[in-house]
Amino acid sequence: xxxxxxxxxxxxxxxxxxxxxxxxxxxxxxxxxxxxxxxxxxxxxxxxxxxxxxxxxxxxxxxxxxxxxxxxxxxxxxxxxxxxxxxxxxxxxxxxxxxxxxxxxxxxxxxxxx
Amino acid sequence: xxxxxxxxxxxxxxxxxxxxxxxxxxxxxxxxxxxxxxxxxxxxxxxxxxxxxxxxxxxxxxxxxxxxxxxxxxxxxxxxxxxxxxxxxxxxxxxxxxxxxxxxxxxxxxx
Numbered sequence: 001x002x003x004x005x006x007x008x009x010x011x012x013x014x015x016x017x018x019x020x021x022x023x024x025x026x027x028x029x030x031x032x033x034x035x036x037x038x039x040x041x042x043x044x045x046x047x048x049x050x051x052x053x054x055x056x057x058x059x060x061x062x063x064x065x066x067x068x069x070x071x072x073x074x075x076x077x078x079x080x081x082x083x084x085x086x087x088x089x090x091x092x093x094x095x096x097x098x099x100x101x102x103x104x105x106x107x108x109x110x111x112x113x114x
Numbered sequence: 115x116x117x118x119x120x121x122x123x124x125x126x127x128x129x130x131x132x133x134x135x136x137x138x139x140x141x142x143x144x145x146x147x148x149x150x151x152x153x154x155x156x157x158x159x160x161x162x163x164x165x166x167x168x169x170x171x172x173x174x175x176x177x178x179x180x181x182x183x184x185x186x187x188x189x190x191x192x193x194x195x196x197x198x199x200x201x202x203x204x205x206x207x208x209x210x211x212x213x214x215x216x217x218x219x220x221x222x223x224x225x
Contacts, residue, residue, distance in 0.1 A: 004157070031211055042203055042215030043158065050211065090157050094211070101146045101207045105157035 003027075004106035006091050012112045015081060021109045023074040023091030030096035032074040033103060034066060037088045043105075049074060050096055081113045117141045118206050120216035129225050133191040137204030137216055140185065144206035148213070149178060149189045152201045161202075162189070194223045 004025045013019050023032065031050045035043035048056035049068040057066075063085075065077040074091055088110055092103040119138045127133045135149075145166045150158035164171040164178045164187070171178050177190045191198055204216040 006157075033211070040218075042217055045212060048211045056211065088155075092157075096211075101211075101213075102148060102160050102163055103213060104160055105150075107157045108155075110155070 004091055004093055004104055006089075006106035006109050008109060009107065010110045010112075012114060013078065013081065014114055015083070017081075018077070018079045020078065021076040021089055021091075021111075023076075023106055024072055025093040025104070025106075026072055027093065027104070028071075028095075029093035029104075030071060031094045032068060033092040033094075034064075034074070034076050035090040035092060035105075037090055037108070043090055047076075078111075081111075083113050086111055086113045116217075117144075118204055118214045118216040120202075120204055120219050122219065123217070124220040124222070126222045126224060127194050129196060129223055130193045133189075133194045133198065133221055133223070135189040135191075135202050135204070135219050135221070137187045137189075138185060139187075139206050139214075141206070141208060141214070142185070144208055144214070146207035147178070147180060147187050148205045148207070149176075150203045150205060150215075151198075152203060152218070158203060191221075194221075196223050196225050199223045 007022045034046040037043045046060045047066040052068045067075040088108040090108045091106040094103045148163040149161045152158045162176045180187045201218040203218045205213040
């Protein structure tokens with residue numbers, strides 16, 4: 001089973017709203033990632049959690065707040081977003097071991113900020 | 115500065131023939147390379163990978179070739195099938211958990 005699930009599939013939010021994106025995997029992976037992808041562009045790394053600790057923050061604005069409640073779950077809390085934050089938000093996971101680097105992606109959440 | 119480059123953004127190929135996708139990189143510290151396939155409105159799907167200590171890896175219809183001296187890798191799909199129509203991303207690992215992605219190649223397989 002190489003499945004990463006994400007909810008919701010689509011989200012429309014106003015600039016004053018607070019919302020959360022959720023990601024779940026049950027593959028025993030210990031590294032989890034948030035990416036942002038704009039149309040016709042490659043995914044851009046936002047955050048990495050390794051063994052439930054934040055290990056990489058790619059200088060993401062504080063209106064995006066990640067959370068890793070346990071090794072299977074990853075959240076991305078959104079607050080006071082801008083229209084330019086509209087994108088496909090992808091969650092991924094990997095084993096987190098030095099010899100295994102494949103990242104498995106979820107289907108994404110299509111976010112529209114109005 | 116884009117460290118992973120995929121030129122020829124689109125490729126059309128007849129069903130049953132070979133699809134060849136190319137990827138060039140500039141950072142000699144990359145030590146692991148991956149190919150992903152992406153359908154519209156879905157997340158990327160991992161296809162195949164190769165370590166920098168190898169020059170070829172094969173998995174079913176997919177083969178990845180790595181030429182370290184040229185900093186070049188390619189993905190061969192044979193035979194191509196209509197379900198292979200998608201965008202293909204080349205990615206390279208650096209640091210602990212970072213992947214650098216190319217911009218992607220659109221492949222269209224004509225039945």
